[in-house]
């Protein structure tokens with residue numbers, strides 16, 4: 681059985697868990713906070729969460745894990761069959777992660793832990809977020825799902841990739857950074873009702 685290491689509060693842990701549920705795979709959750717301790721580094725070399733364990737072998741990085749899950753359990757597919765469409769879904773997911781989520785994450789200390797970040801960092805973050813959102817807006821299909829007709833990994837990154845940006849808007853920029861992208865807000869509302877995501881949300885709140 682697959683072991684999922686990390687904490688339910690983490691968006692990347694939640695994303696991985698939602699994919700495991702979508703795929704109908706058996707898994708066991710193991711509480712493992714991010715640390716630089718040896719046992720954690722053996723699973724995840726930067727000490728972050730999530731990681732998974734399969735027969736004593738470990739894998740970190742949500743993209744790598746999701747790719748592995750897609751291969752061992754192809755149905756239900758979370759990528760389109762057409763290679764180009766599949767790559768477009770991944771392109772969108774990567775831009776959400778690299779150009780939006782990771783950008784907003786620069787301010788996580790203030791957003792989540794109340795430890796202030798400098799005005800310079802805030803200004804650079806806002807500028808880069810605006811640019812990242814433009815890129816994501818350009819790629820989003822939303823017809824009806826993020827990358828097209830079927831629910832894909834890109835929808836998972838939509839669902840778990842904008843939380844810090846919304847918090848940055850509310851707590852630091854004093855504006856809704858998603859205001860120009862109503863399709864994202866609509867998609868978020870639609871995806872939130874999906875059983876896998878509902879279960880992850882409910883269990884994280886329990």
Ligand SMILES: N[C@@H](CCC(=O)N[C@@H](CS)C(=O)NCC(=O)O)C(=O)O
Nearest residue numbers: 690691692714728729730741742743
């Ligand atoms: N690129 C990683 C990101 C994982 C990540 O940033 N996890 C956060 C929690 S959401 C973490 O472990 N943070 C603790 C740390 O940075 O030490 C992935 O996609 O899995």
